[in-house]
Amino acid sequence: MATERETRTQTDRQLCGLVNGLANQIEAHLRARAATLGLTASQGAALRELTRPMTLRELAGRMSCEPSNATFVADRLEEQGYLERHPHPDDRRAKQLVLTPKGTELRERLLDLLSEDSPLAPLSPEEQDILQRLLARALIR
């Protein structure tokens, strides 16, 4: 017979598995859609997060990766003419990543693709709302 503590850690583990599973599906979805545009998953993630000109460090934070990795991804996107490194207006150390018109257009196409068949589509808007609140609460700490 399981103690109350044991069952609680068990559901916790199960829940972690579900969160990871969903995150993996989101990642796979991104990977597939990005691939149709000739982008890797990371490049797609970078493009998705570039809602506005931002610094390399901020991009790394949004992508949950190391700055060195963001540099790597930015290099590729820059080579392909999707973004440019502009000098930061207030800080000469920093660089502002700015999407080119070509990059902005590609971003729009990617966002369109990502909104199709979202892994979250099985949930109704109300359920998504509840989910959002729960996740936000869990992430506060």
Add this chain to the structure above:
Amino acid sequence: MATERETRTQTDRQLCGLVNGLANQIEAHLRARAATLGLTASQGAALRELTRPMTLRELAGRMSCEPSNATFVADRLEEQGYLERHPHPDDRRAKQLVLTPKGTELRERLLDLLSEDSPLAPLSPEEQDILQRLLARALIR
């Protein structure tokens, strides 16, 4: 003025971000706890998923990684004496990964560590229950 479709894709994107954020926290938590036992995050994940003897492919599935990677991780755990590759009773192609007593004991310790300060702790049992149902529903497809 945003159309209904635009706001929906926006909340969808936001929600994906939250799911990824929580998954990252779970991963970081695992990495930290595994480190205290001298294990990498992947080794910890493998140990966590080895709830019973299983095949390498099943482990790879549970870890959401390629079989080649599971081979790599299993090698390390085997070197350290935490698991053994036994011949599979029904399939001579497959191997059964079996935890040694030493491995089983380490797994217990890891699970104990993982249950402390879980990233999901901020949620009440009732909230965790709702979350579980929502995630399960999203993952069915």
Add this chain to the structure above:
DNA sequence: CTAGAACAGTTCTAATTGCAATCATCCGAG
């Protein structure tokens, strides 16, 4: 029974990612 496809595991290679060190710049205490 027997090919041929499918599958489990491993190996090799390439790509991705993280980590430590470095350089340039910024900020704050005194």
Add this chain to the structure above:
DNA sequence: CTCGGATGATTGCAATTAGAACTGTTCTAG
């Protein structure tokens, strides 16, 4: 002002991970 610590970006290197090729075994259509 200025010096020391902190910060942004980059680089080089090591470790992790994915993907294709290969071997041996199983399954299945005929």
